[in-house]
Amino acid sequence: MMEIATHLRVVIGILCFTLVGIIIELIRQNRLKEHYAIVWLLTALSIFIFGVWPDSLNFISRFVQLHHLTTLSMVAFLFLLAIVLHFTLAISQLFDRNRRLAQEVAYLRFELDNLKQEQE
Amino acid sequence: MLTSEQLQCSVDNEKLTMDKNLSKRTLIIIPAYNEEGSIAAVVENICKHGADADVLVVNDGSQDRTARKARESGAQVITLPYNMGIGSAVQSGMLFAKEKGYDFAVQVDGDGQHPANEIPSLLAALKDGVDVAIGSRFVQSTAYRPPFFRAFGIKLFSFLVSSIVGKKVYDTTSGFRAINRKAIVLLAETYPHDYPEVEALITLHRNGMKFIEIPVEMNYRQEGKSSISATAGVYYMLKVTLAVLVAVIKRRK
Numbered sequence: 559m560m561e562i563a564t565h566l567r568v569v570i571g572i573l574c575f576t577l578v579g580i581i582i583e584l585i586r587q588n589r590l591k592e593h594y595a596i597v598w599l600l601t602a603l604s605i606f607i608f609g610v611w612p613d614s615l616n617f618i619s620r621f622v623q624l625h626h627l628t629t630l631s632m633v634a635f636l637f638l639l640a641i642v643l644h645f646t647l648a649i650s651q652l653f654d655r656n657r658r659l660a661q662e663v664a665y666l667r668f669e670l671d672n673l674k675q676e677q678e
Numbered sequence: 679m680l681t682s683e684q685l686q687c688s689v690d691n692e693k694l695t696m697d698k699n700l701s702k703r704t705l706i707i708i709p710a711y712n713e714e715g716s717i718a719a720v721v722e723n724i725c726k727h728g729a730d731a732d733v734l735v736v737n738d739g740s741q742d743r744t745a746r747k748a749r750e751s752g753a754q755v756i757t758l759p760y761n762m763g764i765g766s767a768v769q770s771g772m773l774f775a776k777e778k779g780y781d782f783a784v785q786v787d788g789d790g791q792h793p794a795n796e797i798p799s800l801l802a803a804l805k806d807g808v809d810v811a812i813g814s815r816f817v818q819s820t821a822y823r824p825p826f827f828r829a830f831g832i833k834l835f836s837f838l839v840s841s842i843v844g845k846k847v848y849d850t851t852s853g854f855r856a857i858n859r860k861a862i863v864l865l866a867e868t869y870p871h872d873y874p875e876v877e878a879l880i881t882l883h884r885n886g887m888k889f890i891e892i893p894v895e896m897n898y899r900q901e902g903k904s905s906i907s908a909t910a911g912v913y914y915m916l917k918v919t920l921a922v923l924v925a926v927i928k929r930r931k
Contacts, residue, residue: 657871660759661770664736665777668756 566627570609577602597644601637608633704731704801705780707771709764710788711738714747720790721751727794734774735788738767744788764853765874772866784856792854796894800856803890809861810882810889812847813854815896831915835876838922843883848891850876861887870925876918880925 581598584590590598608615612626619629706724710717717735724733735748739761748755758770768785775783782801786792796813803811816832835850853875857865864885870877882889 657762657766657769660762661766661773664756664758664770665774668754668774 567610567612570630571606574602574606574609594644594648597637597641601634601641604637605630605634702781703779704782704784705771705775705778706731706733706784706786706797707768707775708733708735708748708753708786708788709738709767709771710735710740710744710748711761711764711767712740712742712744713788714740714742714744716790717744717788718747718751720786720788720794721748721753723790723794724786724797725752727797731784731797732780734771736767736771736774738762738764763872765869765871768853768874769865769869772862772869775862776866780862781859782856783862785853787853791896793894793897796854796892797856799894800854800892803892804856804858807888808890809858809887811856812849812852812889812891813856813894813896814849814852814891815894816848827911831911834915835918835922838919839876839879842880842922842926847879847889850879854894854896870921873914873918873921877921877925880922884925884928 578599581590581595581602585592585595608630615626615629615633618633619626622629622632624632708717708720708724713720721733721735724731733753735745735753735755737745737748737755737757739758745755745757756770756774758767771785772783782804784797784800786794786797792813800811800813816836832849832851836846836848839847839850861882864882864887865878868881870881879889
């Protein structure tokens with residue numbers, strides 16, 4: 559059995575609920591795309607489960623021979639790493655699209671100016 | 679006011695743009711960022727030497743009067759909505775050439791270091807089934823002697839590209855290039871972002887393009903400074919080396 563204090567579980571639980579609350583509010587205000595919210599919600603959910611029911615993390619703790627809290631931090635860290643990678647992918651894709659868009663805009667503006675001149 | 683020579687250039691351009699069936703059409707692409715001081719002279723020089731080519735200045739979000747100066751000297755101008763870097767600017771030119779159905783494109787810097795009178799010899803090289811002709815400083819001994827650090831970079835890139843391409847390439851960083859329709863279509867689709875010259879060679883090679891180097895004598899800057907400062911030089915070398923290695927493992931387009 560893991561030796562984790564009840565008050566610590568409560569703190570972790572509250573933290574997770576706050577995180578979920580913030581994320582839902584951000585989606586509601588149209589500031590966060592649902593697509594990215596999913597991975598955040600998964601992070602909150604996993605920290606919640608592993609934090610409040612430490613037994614669920616026991617097998618990993620035993621496997622990596624770390625204390626429960628350290629294992630929890632590790633799991634959270636891995637999730638954050640996944641989120642950052644996800645963001646970098648998204649930024650790369652946005653960069654390419656933004657570049658093509660700007661080039662197309664420049665080209666269309668050239669064509670538009672020409673058309674206008676022809677009409678005059 | 680336009681001088682008669684400038685007018686001559688614009689008239690030629692118009693005639694060419696209108697007559698779509700004219701044998702082979704060539705577009706000279708000049709990327710320019712804040713080049714109001716030199717752009718007019720560059721365009722006029724090209725009009726004088728480039729004979730029957732259309733001239734396109736890609737104004738890379740300049741804050742000065744680059745676009746106006748270029749238009750006044752007889753070039754067509756497209757303006758990018760913000761400064762996007764040389765790679766994106768050149769690619770915009772390729773996109774333009776692709777959409778307008780040009781058969782050849784020549785890339786010339788906006789600062790006047792590339793000799794306009796060599797454009798015909800670059801284009802002539804393309805007629806023999808070569809896809810890309812590079813105006814090169816180092817094929818024969820030219821007057822250019824680069825500083826030590828730059829010379830090292832030039833050797834390193836030459837070695838890297840040569841071993842990937844399987845043929846000696848001397849001047850991999852030259853931005854003075856002529857390409858045919860096949861390469862235009864490819865580069866309009868995929869072109870590196872910053873410090874693009876070396877990486878673009880790998881992209882071209884990986885897609886089966888053949889290139890040739892034509893010795894040219896470049897005009898070295900009397901004023902202004904290179905876009906690559908000393909500290910940026912290290913980043914430049916690392917970035918390009920990495921980009922080249924990545925380009926080798928990238929999937930073909």
